[in-house]
Amino acid sequence: xxxxxxxxxxxxxxxxxxxxxxxxxxxxxxxxxxxxxxxxxxxxxxxxxxxxxxxxxxxxxxxxxxxxxxxxxxxxxxxxxxxxxxxxxxxxxxxxxxxxxxxxxxxxxxxxxxxxxxxxxxxxxxxxxxxxxxxxxxxxxxxxxxxxxxxxxxxxxxxxxxxxxxxxxxxxxxxxxxxxxxxxxxxxxxxxxxxxxxxxxxxxxxxxxxxxxxxxxxxxxxxxxxxxxxxxxxxxxxxxxxxxxxxxxxxxxxxxxxxxxxxxxxxxxxxxxxxxxxxxxxxxxxxxxxxxxxxxxxxxxxxxxxxxxxxxxxxxxxxxxxxxxxxxxxxxxxxxxxxxxxxxxxxxxxxxxxxxxxxxxxxxxxxxxxxxxxxxxxxxx
Amino acid sequence: xxxxxxxxxxxxxxxxxxxxxxxxxxxxxxxxxxxxxxxxxxxxxxxxxxxxxxxxxxxxxxxxxxxxxxxxxxxxxxxxxxxxxxxxxxxxxxxxxxxxxxxxxxxxxxxxxxxxxxxxxxxxxxxxxxxxxxxxxxxxxxxxxxxxxxxxxxxxxxxxxxxxxxxxxxxxxxxxxxxxxxxxxxxxxxxxxxxxxxxxxxxxxxxxxxxxxxxxxxxxxxxxxxxxxxxxxxxxxxxxxxxxxxxxxxxxxxxxxxxxxxxxxxxxxxxxxxxxxxxxxxxxxxxxxxxxxxxxxxxxxxxxxxxxxxxxxxx
Numbered sequence: 001x002x003x004x005x006x007x008x009x010x011x012x013x014x015x016x017x018x019x020x021x022x023x024x025x026x027x028x029x030x031x032x033x034x035x036x037x038x039x040x041x042x043x044x045x046x047x048x049x050x051x052x053x054x055x056x057x058x059x060x061x062x063x064x065x066x067x068x069x070x071x072x073x074x075x076x077x078x079x080x081x082x083x084x085x086x087x088x089x090x091x092x093x094x095x096x097x098x099x100x101x102x103x104x105x106x107x108x109x110x111x112x113x114x115x116x117x118x119x120x121x122x123x124x125x126x127x128x129x130x131x132x133x134x135x136x137x138x139x140x141x142x143x144x145x146x147x148x149x150x151x152x153x154x155x156x157x158x159x160x161x162x163x164x165x166x167x168x169x170x171x172x173x174x175x176x177x178x179x180x181x182x183x184x185x186x187x188x189x190x191x192x193x194x195x196x197x198x199x200x201x202x203x204x205x206x207x208x209x210x211x212x213x214x215x216x217x218x219x220x221x222x223x224x225x226x227x228x229x230x231x232x233x234x235x236x237x238x239x240x241x242x243x244x245x246x247x248x249x250x251x252x253x254x255x256x257x258x259x260x261x262x263x264x265x266x267x268x269x270x271x272x273x274x275x276x277x278x279x280x281x282x283x284x285x286x287x288x289x290x291x292x293x294x295x296x297x298x299x300x301x302x303x304x305x306x307x308x309x310x311x312x313x314x315x316x317x318x319x320x321x322x323x324x325x326x327x328x329x330x331x332x333x334x335x336x337x338x339x340x341x342x343x344x345x346x347x348x349x350x351x352x353x354x355x356x357x358x359x360x361x362x363x364x365x366x367x368x369x370x371x372x373x374x375x376x377x378x379x380x381x
Numbered sequence: 382x383x384x385x386x387x388x389x390x391x392x393x394x395x396x397x398x399x400x401x402x403x404x405x406x407x408x409x410x411x412x413x414x415x416x417x418x419x420x421x422x423x424x425x426x427x428x429x430x431x432x433x434x435x436x437x438x439x440x441x442x443x444x445x446x447x448x449x450x451x452x453x454x455x456x457x458x459x460x461x462x463x464x465x466x467x468x469x470x471x472x473x474x475x476x477x478x479x480x481x482x483x484x485x486x487x488x489x490x491x492x493x494x495x496x497x498x499x500x501x502x503x504x505x506x507x508x509x510x511x512x513x514x515x516x517x518x519x520x521x522x523x524x525x526x527x528x529x530x531x532x533x534x535x536x537x538x539x540x541x542x543x544x545x546x547x548x549x550x551x552x553x554x555x556x557x558x559x560x561x562x563x564x565x566x567x568x569x570x571x572x573x574x575x576x577x578x579x580x581x582x583x584x585x586x587x588x589x590x591x592x593x594x595x596x597x598x599x600x601x602x603x604x605x606x607x608x609x610x611x612x613x614x615x616x617x618x619x620x621x622x623x624x625x626x627x628x629x630x631x632x633x634x635x636x637x638x639x640x641x642x643x644x645x646x647x648x649x650x651x652x653x654x655x656x657x658x659x660x661x662x663x664x665x666x667x668x669x670x671x672x673x674x675x676x677x678x679x680x681x682x683x684x685x686x687x688x689x690x691x692x693x694x695x696x
Contacts, residue, residue, distance in 0.1 A: 069596055073504075093601075101598030108596075113589040118611045118686055127607075128597040163687040179597065 014085055015042040016186060016219050017066070022079030022089065024058075024065045024243075031292040032076070035061040037243035039079075045186065046217045048210075050230025050251070052266065053240035056288045059223045060109075062240070063189045066221075067104055068096040083187070101128050105180040106189040107209070110196040111172035115164035121148075122160030125179050132183045147178040151208060170201035174208065181212055188213065188220045194229065206233060227266045231255065236325070239263045242289050242299035245318065249326035259321060259333035261304045298329070306332045306342045307351075384683070384690070392676050399672060400451065403665040404444050407657050417655045418460045434460060447661075456662035466662035469647060473631070474666065477643035480635075481628035483556075483563035485621060488570035495571075496578030496617075497605050503583050511575070519572035524634045527565035531639075535561065545641045562639045566632060570624050577620055581613040588612075611685055618685065622678035629670035630663075 024036040036058045043049050051059045064070050066081055068091060081089040083099065108114040116124060125144040129135060135143070141160070148156035151174040164172055173193060180188060190209055194202035210233050213220045222230055230237055230251070237254050239247045239262060247260035258264050268282040286303035289295055295302055301311040308331065316329045332342035414436065415427040431437050435446065450457060456466035495515070499508045518526075535543035541561050549558045585591065586609055594608045631645025644663065651660040683690040 067596065069592055093595075097598050097600070099598070100596055106593075106596045108589055108593055110589060114593045116590040116594065116608050116612070117688060119608070128599070131597075131599060131603075163691075165688050166691065176593075179593075183598075 015082075016045045016084060017043040018080075018082040018085075019066060020080040020082075022062075022065060022077070022081060024061050024070065025076040025078075027074040027076065028292070033291045034243050034294065035291060036065055037294075039240075039243070039245050041238055041245065041248065043187075043219050043221065045219055046213075047236065048213065048220045048222055048234045050234030050237040051221060051223045051240055052225065052227050052230055052237060054225055054266075054284075054288060056291070057240040058243035058291075059225075059240050060191055061243075063106070063191050063221055063223050067100070067106060067189060068093065069106070101185065102132050102183045103185055104187040104189065105183070105185040106191060107173070107176050107180045107193045109192040111169055111176050112196060114176060115172055117164055119163075120160070121162055121164060121167070121175055124164075125160075125175070125182055128179065129182055143182070144178075147182055148175070151175070151178045151181075151212070152204075153178075169197050170205065173197060173201075173205050177205075177208060177212065181216060181218070184216065186218060188218045189223070190220060191223045192225065193222075195225070202229075209233075226270075227263075228270050239266065242294055243291060244299065244329065246300065246330070247328040248318075249321070249323070249328075253323050253326050257321065257323060257326065257335065259326075259328040259335065260300075260330050261306050261334055261339075262300050263328075264334045265303075298331070305346060306330075306334070306339055307346070308332060308342050385680075388676060388679065392672065395672050396669060399668040400448060400665055401444065403661055403668055404447055406664060407661040408440070410657070412655060414460055414655070414657050451665065456665070457658040459656050459658055461656070464659075466659045469659060470644075470662060470666055473642055473644050473647040474629075476641050477629060477631040477636075477645065480559060480562055480566070480632070480641065480643060481625060483559045484566035484570065484628065485625055487563055488567035488574055489621065491567075492571050492574035492578060492617075493610070496575040497582060497610060499575065499579045500582030500586060500613075501601070501605055503579070508579075512579075515572035515575050518568040521568070523565045523569055523632070524638055526568055527562060527635060527638055530561050530565060545639050562632075562635045562641065565635060566628070570621075573620055573624075574617055577616040578613060581616050582609060585609045585613040614685060615682065618678060618681055622674055622681075626671040626674045629674070630667040 019042065020040045021038050022036060022040075023034070023038055026033040026035055039058075039062055041049065051062065053059045061070070065077060068088065070077075072093075077089065079089060080087060083103065088096065088099070115121070119127075122141065122144050125147060126137070126140040129140040129143055130137065133140075144160060145156050148159055153159050153171060153174050159167065159171070159175075164175070167175065173196075177193075188209075193209060194205050197205060206229060209220065209222070212218070222234055224230055227237075232251075234251050236248070236250050238245045239254075239260060241262050247254065247258070247263045249257070254263065255267075258267065262284075265282075265284045269284060271281055272279075284303055289299055289302065295312070297313045297315050298304070298307075298311040299315070301307045304311065310331050314331075316331050318327045318329050320327050330339075332339045413427075414434070415430050419426055419430060435443055438446075447457065454467065456470065458465045495511055499511045502508045521529075530541075531543050534541045541557055543561075545562075546558050549555045582605075591604060591609060594604045599608075629644070631643040631648065633645035633649055635641070636643045636645040637649075644667065648660065648663045648667075650656070651663060
């Protein structure tokens with residue numbers, strides 16, 4: 001089988017990835033966990049989508065669902081996923097194998113555990129090259145060398161012959177990126193690619209991902225809990241909460257015209273360098289909802305400073321904003337007269353969860369929040 | 382390299398200790414060689430004999446002389462028959478080793494694919510059937526299995542010899558001659574090996590690097606055998622090492638039933654006929670075998686996992 005037969009060319013018009021109303025439910029003893037609950041978006045070639053949300057918001061499950069990497073057992077998948085116009089929502093692992101590595105690839109969260117400890121780095125790179133492409137072993141080795149050099153690993157020749165445990169965390173993440181891009185995928189998932197890394201290395205890895213993405217014209221889905229990570233790097237941002245997209249917008253629009261209280265809370269919880277020292281960190285009161293028994297109405301309502309009666313009973317649909325491409329799920333959006341009125345009313349009646357939380361947050365929790373780098377609630381740490 | 386040298390030094394020390402206890406053990410057994418050799422003589426004759434064969438000398442002198450002989454390949458000779466222990470062991474040991482090797486290879490050849498498959502299909506009907514089958518095999522004693530196999534495959538249907546032949550012809554003859562006892566021994570090992578591998582493998586399949594391998598688009602076969610098998614085989618290797626060690630000493634019952642003149646039979650005879658020198662030599666050979674196998678297993682760990690290799694080299 002030659003390479004042309006294996007990778008038939010796809011039409012270049014239309015989005016690379018079109019996700020429509022996908023749901024991923026896990027059957028557990030406690031009941032159905034609605035990890036991803038009706039998510040839709042589309043992604044053009046060469047663009048970056050940032051998916052942001054706190055732990056348990058379903059962002060990792062979403063990316064694994066799209067890629068089809070979840071186990072079959074006790075997992076219910078619904079909805080449509082179109083890759084280059086081809087439906088892959090119901091594809092079997094055998095069908096997906098034709099896409100994995102060559103069409104879509106993933107950089108995993110933890111480089112410490114995601115590389116095979118007993119196989120040399122070089123082998124782990126050449127393995128997929130040899131498997132997917134019709135090339136000789138020596139050419140595969142040359143390619144691996146070039147890949148390692150291109151992801152910024154010094155002394156690539158020596159590293160090829162080493163085992164993962166001989167490399168630092170940042171280096172291992174570079175190797176993971178090299179493996180992911182080895183066969184030239186069109187879509188790259190980066191699932192919290194810097195969470196397990198040292199702060200000083202995080203920016204380097206993100207820059208590397210971005211430059212590789214531009215050079216190779218890959219589309220990228222960058223999953224993170226840190227709004228700061230995607231701020232300068234994603235073309236579009238989707239904020240996830242309780243398995244749903246609660247706000248979606250082009251990056252500059254989102255930061256300019258933020259509408260959802262959760263997005264606002266995420267931004268406010270980023271520590272600001274200009275604040276005087278010992279400024280108390282802003283946290284989001286409460287914890288993410290139980291995905292087996294999610295609250296009625298808006299899923300964020302128990303933690304929302306804007307919450308009104310309507311929010312607790314009726315779930316807002318994804319409403320299109322004035323700016324094209326911007327949509328949000330909120331009855332009393334931030335920055336609108338309705339939102340302001342709702343906040344005023346809550347303040348007047350002394351129903352502000354955030355203020356109450358601030359009284360209760362012990363210093364240790366605030367520190368933990370800082371370490372986590374994002375909005376997290378006391379008790380959920 | 383340094384690792385190997387350290388290991389070798391350890392090995393020599395362990396072997397010295399083992400030889401000492403092998404020597405001591407026989408001295409602690411009840412009975413007196415002189416009485417066995419001259420059952421109806423006078424005490425004077427016995428006393429003379431004790432002097433002649435060196436039993437009157439201090440313990441450590443005796444041990445030293447014996448050890449010197451051992452190092453030079455002399456394990457002593459029997460007081461009665463004057464046969465050299467090395468001659469007897471040289472005939473018996475290869476028989477036991479062949480049986481051991483055959484049984485282990487047979488057990489591993491079935492257990493590895495079966496364990497991998499059962500782990501991959503964990504919880505499925507196929508997994509349950511595989512588990513039940515190997516547990517059935519485990520719960521049947523090996524000699525019962527040997528009787529059954531001999532009856533069906535040897536007596537009713539003359540595929541295999543029912544008694545160990547004196548000489549075998551060619552490779553296929555060798556395989557046939559050893560098959561029944563080896564299969565009976567392998568059946569029990571098989572269950573243990575398969576269960577251990579299955580458990581470790583299930584844990585390995587949960588690892589991130591397996592998902593990673595999957596996301597590279599590799600086939601399941603490749604993921605299971607190239608990525609998951611090696612990190613999952615530590616318990617298996619340990620168990621295989623122990624059972625190899627145990628089988629060096631032969632398997633008395635199997636050897637008796639199938640008339641294999643192996644180590645088990647030799648040790649049994651040495652005990653019942655009070656051939657102290659031979660017994661002592663056999664104990665030493667078995668113990669040394671055990672230690673050597675463990676040495677090899679230790680080295681294999683480092684082959685399996687490069688992390689151990691580097692951690693030990695650095696230490």
